[in-house]
Amino acid sequence: MSEIDTNSWRGIHLELLRRINEREWPPGSAVPNEADLAAEFGCARTTVNRAMRELADAGLINRRRKAGTHVALHPTSRVVLDIPIIRLEVEQRDAQWRYGLLSQEILAAPARITSRLGLERGTPMLHISSVHFANSHPFLHEDRWINPTAVPGVETVDFATVNANEWLIQNAPYTSGDIAFSAMNADKALAELLEAPEGAAVFVVDRITWNKNEPVTAVRLSYAPGYRMHTRL
Amino acid sequence: MSEIDTNSWRGIHLELLRRINEREWPPGSAVPNEADLAAEFGCARTTVNRAMRELADAGLINRRRKAGTHVALHPTSRVVLDIPIIRLEVEQRDAQWRYGLLSQEILAAPARITSRLGLERGTPMLHISSVHFANSHPFLHEDRWINPTAVPGVETVDFATVNANEWLIQNAPYTSGDIAFSAMNADKALAELLEAPEGAAVFVVDRITWNKNEPVTAVRLSYAPGYRMHTRL
DNA sequence: TAGTGGTCTAGACCACCCT
DNA sequence: GGGTGGTCTAGACCACTAC
Numbered sequence: 096m097s098e099i100d101t102n103s104w105r106g107i108h109l110e111l112l113r114r115i116n117e118r119e120w121p122p123g124s125a126v127p128n129e130a131d132l133a134a135e136f137g138c139a140r141t142t143v144n145r146a147m148r149e150l151a152d153a154g155l156i157n158r159r160r161k162a163g164t165h166v167a168l169h170p171t172s173r174v175v176l177d178i179p180i181i182r183l184e185v186e187q188r189d190a191q192w193r194y195g196l197l198s199q200e201i202l203a204a205p206a207r208i209t210s211r212l213g214l215e216r217g218t219p220m221l222h223i224s225s226v227h228f229a230n231s232h233p234f235l236h237e238d239r240w241i242n243p244t245a246v247p248g249v250e251t252v253d254f255a256t257v258n259a260n261e262w263l264i265q266n267a268p269y270t271s272g273d274i275a276f277s278a279m280n281a282d283k284a285l286a287e288l289l290e291a292p293e294g295a296a297v298f299v300v301d302r303i304t305w306n307k308n309e310p311v312t313a314v315r316l317s318y319a320p321g322y323r324m325h326t327r328l
Numbered sequence: 329m330s331e332i333d334t335n336s337w338r339g340i341h342l343e344l345l346r347r348i349n350e351r352e353w354p355p356g357s358a359v360p361n362e363a364d365l366a367a368e369f370g371c372a373r374t375t376v377n378r379a380m381r382e383l384a385d386a387g388l389i390n391r392r393r394k395a396g397t398h399v400a401l402h403p404t405s406r407v408v409l410d411i412p413i414i415r416l417e418v419e420q421r422d423a424q425w426r427y428g429l430l431s432q433e434i435l436a437a438p439a440r441i442t443s444r445l446g447l448e449r450g451t452p453m454l455h456i457s458s459v460h461f462a463n464s465h466p467f468l469h470e471d472r473w474i475n476p477t478a479v480p481g482v483e484t485v486d487f488a489t490v491n492a493n494e495w496l497i498q499n500a501p502y503t504s505g506d507i508a509f510s511a512m513n514a515d516k517a518l519a520e521l522l523e524a525p526e527g528a529a530v531f532v533v534d535r536i537t538w539n540k541n542e543p544v545t546a547v548r549l550s551y552a553p554g555y556r557m558h559t560r561l
Numbered sequence: 562t563a564g565t566g567g568t569c570t571a572g573a574c575c576a577c578c579c580t
Numbered sequence: 581g582g583g584t585g586g587t588c589t590a591g592a593c594c595a596c597t598a599c
Contacts, residue, residue, distance in 0.1 A: 104568070116501040116539075128584060139570045144585075154410070160577040160585045170497060171412040174507055177387070179404040264403060268349040272561030274407055278511035278531040278553070296511040296529035304561065306349075320511070328505030328537065337587070361565060372589045377566075393566045393596045567595075576586075 102138045108146040110136075115155060115166055126156060126164040176326055178274075178300075181227050181235065181260050181316075190229035196255040197224040197288075201243075208240050211303060212310035218242075221249055223259045226288055232319070233289045239314040241267075245306055260314075269304035269311050276300055276324070279317070289319045298322045335371045340379040343369075348388060348399055359389060359397040409559055411507075414460050414468065414493050414549075423462035429488040430457040430521075434476075441473050444536060445543035451475075454482055456492045459521055465552070466522045472547040474500075478539055493547075502537035502544050509533055509557070518550055528553045 114120045126132075129147065133140040147164060150156045154173045158164045185192040204212075204220040214220075221241040227234045239259050243249055246267045254262070277299050286293040298318040304311045347353045359365075362380065366373040380397060383389045387406045391397045418425040437445075437453040447453075454474040460467045472492050476482055479500045487495070510532050519526040533549040 102569090112503075116503065118501075122498065130584085139572095140585095141571090141587095142569060144587090145568085147585090158585065159579090161579050161583055162577095163579095163584060169413050169416065171410050171416075172505070174409040174411060176407040176409060177404050178407060180402050183402060183404075261402075265355065268351075269561075270349065272405070273558075274561055275556045275558040276509060276531070277556045278529040278551075280513075280527070280529040294513070294527055296513040298509070298511040302561075318511075323508045323510045325506075325508040328502075328507055328535075335588090363565090372591095373566095374568095374590090375588060377568090378587085380566090391566065392598085394564055394598050395596095396565060396598095562597105562599085564598090565596085568593090570592080571590100573589080574587090577584085579583085580581090 102136055102142070104142050104145045107132075107136055107138070107143060108149050111146055111150060112155075115150075120166050122166050122170070123168050124166050126166060128163055172328055174326060174328060176324065180264060181237070182258070185227065185229045185234055188229065190234075191231075192234075193228040193231065194258045195226050195228065196258075197226065199223050199254045201250070204240055208313050212240075212242065212313055214242065214310060223254050225254070225258065227258070227260075233291075234319055235322075236285060236288050236317045237314060238317070239312060241312045242310050245309045245311045263312060267304075267306070267311050269306050272302060272304040274300065274302045281317070281320075285317055289317070291320050295320045298324065335369055335375070337375050337378045340365075340369055340371070340376060341382050344379055344383060345388075348383075353399050355399050355403070356401050357399050359399060361396055405561055407559060407561060409557065413497060414470070415491070418460065418462045418467055421462065423467075424464075425467075426461040426464065427491045428459050428461065429491075430459065432456050432487045434483070437473055441546050445475065445546055447475065447543060456487050458487070458491065460491070460493075466524075467552055468555075469518060469521050469550040470547060471550070472545060474545045475543050478542045478544045496545060500537075500539070500544050502539050505535065505537040507533065507535045512550070514550070514553075522550070522552045524553050531555045531557065 120126055129140045129143045132143045136143065147156065147158065151158050154171050155167055156164050157167055182192045200222055201219050202222045203217040204214065206216055209216050209218055221243055223239045225237045227237065237260060241249055252262060279297050279299050281289060281291055281293060281295045281297045283293050285297065286295060297320060300316040303313045353359060362373045362376045365376045369376065380389065380391065384391050387404050388400055389397050390400055415425045433455055434452050435455045436450040437447065439449055442449050442451055454476055456472045458470045460470065470493060474482055485495060512530050512532050514522060514524055514526060514528045514530045516526050518530065519528060530553060531551040536546045537544045
């Protein structure tokens, strides 16, 4: 009915979205095949395919050859989080970023790190502890372990002048990774670093990256209380 | 050199990824244009376009007409989170799911809700408080406000037998939304509900959805301590 | 203004997999 | 076996925007 519908890829995408949202095609029901839709819209099948692929990527429909396309029964919402460099994250909040190195040394890595990375227990690794500030207030604590084998030359970097977060992104590519978000009570040491009361709820990001099955780095970011990670659906 | 490289869309995607990862094309550098790459790979420009679009979606390259394609300077890692129905989330952990309704009543919504939804202060809304259990242990507390105007018939639903999380997904479509993750200390009431000590760090998801600019629901999910939200990079 | 990516087409072949 | 989605092609026009 609506004449606003151009026969562009985006137009078709919106129209299909509408039919799903308004239960014209209820959850679980079959969607016409690409050829039929192309005929209905008077466009090439490729165009319909593009629109449908977008819906499939968003988890709204399921597609299988021969079985056809069906509206998802439980449309799990798919959220995309952009995790920028910490400096940019601070600056995006219109705050001034500052960085302070607490320690940088080669240590035998504790078991909780080596086991998750699949390294020998006690493997020597570069440990870096630092704090990022926003307008002179602690923003987060960065606790990082780097596998020197995977990042040649890292031992010679002075992480007092360059922050590890940024240096690694520029110099240590990764092919896969693993990320987890959780909440923790700040222990005494962390509370002091974040200038927060002991026991305060802290938003924690744990992240591990590999480069072709070789572990690169494991990092824990502990955000100062009040931090919110936000995005659109 | 590697002969594994078919001239499929995926093959090209991998090859471009390799050139970026191995700094053959360093951060900030210009990438050849689609026509040239198509000539190099001996394929249609469309195929190159598909591969490049994938890289752009992942945030690894930036593309602008006329300016061309460049390797991203600060490859912000893009994380995709699938947020399923709570029942499924519990069952995926091989736990038995159970649900308990605490209260369901029409109330004048507090300002912190109405202001975020863009509703008049004191608008009557349906408030639902409930707990989801995993193996008889509290899994999360669901604190939800529903705009009855946007969801006709919601007043007549008995949310003791159907849980709001699932019912809404099936019956209240949304076109856009807003989601935030944070950490909070459990107050006394929440701590009791979650069978956790007062002050325990709790992982919190705040979520608001709209249907064509009409607010549908605002919900806060407070997970029992120890919860981790996990995904791959 | 001209180079570049964005998109559409009509046709084709194929992989997958339900029946 | 056959229907369906996945993908590739060669060509075309256009929108955007750096220059």
